Amino acid sequence: MAWTAPAVERGDFPTSGGERASLEEYLDFHRATLMLKCGGLTGEQLASRPLPTTGLTLLGLVRHLAENERWWFRRRFDKQDTLGDLYCSEEHPDGDFDLGTAAGAQEDFAVYAREVELARQTTRDRSLDEEFPGRDGTLTLRWAYLHMIEEYARHNGHADLLREAIDGSTGE
DSSP: OOOBOOOOOOOOOOOOOOHHHHHHHHHHHHHHHHHHHHTTOBHHHHHOOOOTTOOOOHHHHHHHHHHHHIIIIIIIISOOTTOOOSSOOSSOTTHHHHSOOGGGHHHHHHHHHHHHHHHHHHHTTOOTTOEEEETTEEEEHHHHHHHHHHHHHHHHHHHHHHHHHHHOOOOO
16 A cells, blocks of 8 residues: 555644744644645655646655755754755755655655654754854844745745646645
């Protein structure tokens, strides 16, 4: 029997709360949205390239966002410099998007879940004003949350189109 991405209950869109709670809830909402778009699909469907104008796949998006969770929260913010990339290399700079396979989908979803949990652990009880070096200056944990919300929102738009092309499913 082929592995199928689990169905996800996303919950309601965040509507209130303090700054920290709002940032965490918005990011979690977008994380859950990505998983919602993948729920019920097989590894083959997740790895498929259903749109002729792009090589994007839902699996590639999951792998890319796992890479981003690691990059921004652990490698950059927490300065875990010894952590390498999950899927990308000099030889395959877009390995997160390009090298995902149906056979590896279940493991890729486990890696994604692990990276999300490690990001949560890394940021727990840390100040939103805590700084880390960026390419063009100093960044804060607040900036990292906002950037990740933007990253997910953009890619969740891609996920909407991919899911509709795979099986006609549309929705939030």
